[in-house]
Amino acid sequence: MSSSTHPPTLTAKYTHTSSTPHEISIPLPPPPTPQISTSHSKHHHNDPSESSKPEALHTSPSPVAIRSHLKSLRDAVKQVQAEMNTFLTNKMEEEKKAETLDLGNGKGKAKGKSGAAQAAEYMERDGEVEEEMDDETKALEAEVEKLRREEEQERIEKGKGKKRKKEKE
Incomplete structure (x- = not known):
């Protein structure tokens, strides 16, 4: 110094x-x-x-x-x-x-x-990511709903099978 x-x-x-x-x-x-x-x-x-x-x-x-x-x-x-x-x-x-x-x-x-331009670009990208996530979420929700229906159908069929057994007895 x-x-x-x-x-x-x-x-x-x-x-x-x-x-x-x-x-x-x-x-x-x-x-x-x-x-x-x-x-x-x-x-x-x-x-x-x-x-x-x-x-x-x-x-x-x-x-x-x-x-x-x-x-x-x-x-x-x-x-x-x-x-x-x-x-x-x-x-x-x-x-x-x-x-x-x-x-x-x-x-x-x-x-x-500059920082403002980068922030705007990041926000735009985040919106695109959210849209992609929404599509993925919708696909997963549809798959879960399909599995629920299949499980419910299996329960109904099992229930019918039990009714038939009781009727035969």
């Missing part, structure tokens, strides 16, 4: 096979740097040469600096999201307009169909 010569940036890139890539970059503030202070060594009070040398102390950035930096990062993410959403919304609207023009010119079955 950052290097010593370039300021840090937040970058988001949209790529799709049917369009050119779109990139959004937002410059970020540099991260907070550790605070450096100097202190004289307290370890060697007896050695005058050691006690006079200052030591560099590195401490964490202040909590205020850290919070400020994190807030700027969150703001940058929100800005990138907003810009990407705007880009994608505009892209969808352009595709929808192009599809409307294609449908008006009789090019409804073009390769690059």
Whole structure:
């Protein structure tokens, strides 16, 4: 994300096979740097040469600096999201307009169909599938009805056979 010569940036890139890539970059503030202070060594009070040398102390950035930096990062993410959403919304609207023009010119079955054209096509296919299922269902219902009649006919014939046996007895 950052290097010593370039300021840090937040970058988001949209790529799709049917369009050119779109990139959004937002410059970020540099991260907070550790605070450096100097202190004289307290370890060697007896050695005058050691006690006079200052030591560099590195401490964490202040909590205020850290919070400020994190807030700027969150703001940058929100800005990138907003810009990407705007880009994608505009892209969808352009595709929808192009599809409307294609449908008006009789090019409804073009390769690059938008979501609305695909949904309409799926609905049409679903209707055809339902019709096919209706035909299959009707055939099955007719077969079931035929089997019921045959079973009923068998019961009637068995019933007649029992009556005849009783009459003979």
